[in-house]
Amino acid sequence: MGAIQEPTREMGPYRVEIRSESFYLNRTEAEGCTVPSRYEAVVPAADLPYLTAAFQQVRGHKAWHLKEWAGGDPTDTSWTLPPDGKGEAPAASWEVSRDGDKLSIRGPWIVYEVERGVLFTELRYLDLTDLDEELKVLDGGADAG
Template identity: 45%
Template sequence: MGACLEPTPAMRRYRVESSGQSFYLTRTAASPATHESRFHAVLPAPDLDAILAALDQVTSHPDWARWEEAGRLAEPDTSWTIKPGEDGPAAPSAWAVERDREALYLSGPWITGHEYDRWSAEIPYSELEDLRKALTALLAED
């Protein structure tokens, strides 16, 4: 269990909880359609700036350097995404993001889930900057 960070207004429905080597990104009031599969999510396209604001909250935290260093791996490894007792498949090792007018389609080295009206993802600190780059590239397409 980690520490829930106070959301900024720019994050709107998104919340962040910090943990040891990863953080949890949660969207409140989320439709079950946001959870496409264990490693894929479909989120509302207008949420792009709120997701980036949530990532900014993590990297602007005073403990960011320590978190990022603790989560850094020598080689990409997504074996942690395989359910205990199963053989796989593991999450993709790189982020893939696309957007149309309605939705953001994201897949990558994370685990996603949906419970009641909350969508959530566990994201390793070591993957945050690559996710940010992939999402920021969508802004450049505008």
């Protein structure tokens, strides 16, 4: 069980729940968001600044600063496999692209189906910096944190 954080206005529809080695990043009002696979989410491209703000909140939490998770293996994505262990794990690197008004994010995380208008994801702290860098490139080099 994690610690649900109070969202800031800058986070828009995103909410964060802090855990020991990972965090849940959830998007409310997710109608129109899609989940092409267990490791990919498609959200509005306008979400870039909201994602940056959500990641800043994660970095501001004591769990991030303790860095008990920092010794992990960034190439091990086996934690993302379904409970039955079947299927392929994602690559350890992120693929982020913009197609018009849509932003596709694929990588070492778990993306759950949109339920009751909420998109649920889980992301390791270990993978956050690389995702930030990919998003920064799409955002024209803006400071991602």
